[in-house]
Amino acid sequence: MGVYSHGWKRLTGLVAAAFVAMFAGPTFAGTLRICLDDDAPPYSFKRKSGTGGFDLAFGIQLAQRLGRVFEAQWFESEYEKEESLALDANALLSAEKCHLFAAYPLFSGMLGLPAIENGKLPEHEGGRGGPRGQRVRLGVLVATHAYHAAPLEIILGSRIDRQVKSLADLKGLKLGARAATLAGTLLLSYKGGVYMPDIVTLPVREDVLPALEDGKFDATLVERHHFDAWKKRHPDSKLKTSGYYHPVIVNFGYTALETNAALVSEVNIAIGAMIADGTAARIAAEAGMTFFMPTAPEVIERLTPGMLAGG
Numbered sequence: 001m002g003v004y005s006h007g008w009k010r011l012t013g014l015v016a017a018a019f020v021a022m023f024a025g026p027t028f029a030g031t032l033r034i035c036l037d038d039d040a041p042p043y044s045f046k047r048k049s050g051t052g053g054f055d056l057a058f059g060i061q062l063a064q065r066l067g068r069v070f071e072a073q074w075f076e077s078e079y080e081k082e083e084s085l086a087l088d089a090n091a092l093l094s095a096e097k098c099h100l101f102a103a104y105p106l107f108s109g110m111l112g113l114p115a116i117e118n119g120k121l122p123e124h125e126g127g128r129g130g131p132r133g134q135r136v137r138l139g140v141l142v143a144t145h146a147y148h149a150a151p152l153e154i155i156l157g158s159r160i161d162r163q164v165k166s167l168a169d170l171k172g173l174k175l176g177a178r179a180a181t182l183a184g185t186l187l188l189s190y191k192g193g194v195y196m197p198d199i200v201t202l203p204v205r206e207d208v209l210p211a212l213e214d215g216k217f218d219a220t221l222v223e224r225h226h227f228d229a230w231k232k233r234h235p236d237s238k239l240k241t242s243g244y245y246h247p248v249i250v251n252f253g254y255t256a257l258e259t260n261a262a263l264v265s266e267v268n269i270a271i272g273a274m275i276a277d278g279t280a281a282r283i284a285a286e287a288g289m290t291f292f293m294p295t296a297p298e299v300i301e302r303l304t305p306g307m308l309a310g311g
Contacts, residue, residue, distance in 0.1 A: 032063040033071040034254075035089070035098040038125075041229040042289040043103045046074050054287040055102040058147065061279060065270040073098040076123035086110040086141070091119040093257050095136045100254040100267065105150070106143050106299040111255070114138045140258040145268045146251035146294035147280055152183050153224045153245050155209070158238030160218050165244055167191075167311035173198065176217040180204045183221040186246055189308040213239055221246060224290055232288045248307050251294045 036044040036055055044053035056072065063070035075092060077085065089101040104110070118135045154164050162169065167190050177184035177199050188196060200217045202208055208220045209230045224245070231237055253271075256264050274280045275293070284291035 030069055031071050032059070032066060032068040032100070033073055033098040034059040034062075035073045035075055035092045035101040035124075037077045037103065038074045040077065040103065042225055042232070042287050052287070054148075054284055054289050057283045057287060058274070058280065059100075059102060061274065061283065062267065062270055065273065066266055074125040087114070087116075087119045087138075088122040089255050090114060090138045090141055091121045091136050092124065093141070093255070094119070094139045095121055095134065097121075097124060099260060099263055100144070100256050102254055103252050104143065104255040106146055106251045106253050108299055108301045111141045111143055111299070113140045141255050142258050142261070142264060143299060144254040144256065144264050145271045146253040146298050147271045147275065148284065149249050149251050149292040149294050150223050150225055151245040151249045151292055152186070152221050153227065154242040155212065155220055155222055155227055156240045156242055157212050157215060157218050158240070159215070160240070164219075164242040167195075167246075169244075170195065170219055173218040175199045176202060176208045176211055176220040178202050178204060178206065178208050182248070182250065183223070183246075186248060186308060186311060187221050190311055191309055209237075209239065213237060224292075228289050246311050248300075248303070248310075249292075249295050250300065251298055253298075 034055075036046075036053075036059070038044070038046040040053070042054055044055040045051065051072070059072070060070045073092065075088065075097075077088060085105075089104060092098055093101055117137060119138050121134050121136060154167075154170070156162075156164070160173065164170065167187075175187055175195055175198055177187045179201050181204065184201070187199060188201075200211075202211060208222060209227065211217065212220050213234075219242075224241075227239070227241065230239070254264075254267060256267075271280075281291040
């Protein structure tokens with residue numbers, strides 16, 4: 001089940017939510033501080049040349065809608081373990097470094113009460129993280145509504161010319177997959193592992209797109225948004241989109257502590273308005289990111305064997 005259990009209970013009732021909001025949660029009066037990954041384009045990035053990304057611009061607009069002043073809390077992600085993102089988010093929120101943690105995949109198993117009491121802060125702007133970082137008591141995570149979806153698309157090498165309408169159309173191709181990722185798992189699990197002999201598995205820290213560009217394999221399954229960022233950095237790339245999106249689609253939203261329920265309610269209203277009036281799509285276009293509307297179910301309860309083997 002990972003480090004997050006499914007048996008947690010959320011506070012209910014307006015009185016309880018209001019009471020908790022008065023006595024708990026970050027107190028940055030009049031501000032909306034959002035935790036942003038410093039190296040996750042097209043979502044967010046911070047470099048010597050400046051900052052940018054969809055989540056940075058979306059957060060600024062969100063703060064304006066709420067009548068608050070936007071502040072960014074930059075952090076450095078470490079995705080060596082499956083649970084790392086959930087623990088990083090929880091530690092930063094529990095240490096009151098931010099109100100919201102952006103670009104959070106909406107999986108049920110990454111919400112709720114953690115199975116461990118304390119976690120270490122990741123490296124972050126204004127403080128030390130990592131092995132020697134501060135340990136904090138972890139809280140209960142809840143999610144806002146999704147503000148975009150992040151589908152996985154088959155990307156083809158320059159020499160491949162075929163229509164792809166399902167994973168079955170990849171037969172005969174050498175495939176690339178990154179270990180310990182959803183995309184890699186879906187390729188490895190397809191039809192009980194039928195493609196395993198044809199898959200080149202890369203370490204979790206190695207990007208599949210440069211290897212695909214170099215011809216080390218013929219096709220891969222990757223987040224369309226990751227491909228957007230690749231094309232922006234490499235406009236002369238010969239890699240091709242297939243137009244085929246895997247049916248397992250993950251929505252992205254914010255996560256926050258359960259004790260900040262009143263803010264989550266405000267954020268949910270603002271997210272709905274920003275999607276409805278086209279603000280979210282406009283911000284995505286300005287960031288060079290393909291916008292996808294959130295899909296149902298909003299939160300994936302679990303990945304079933306059928307979901308893993310399909311496509």
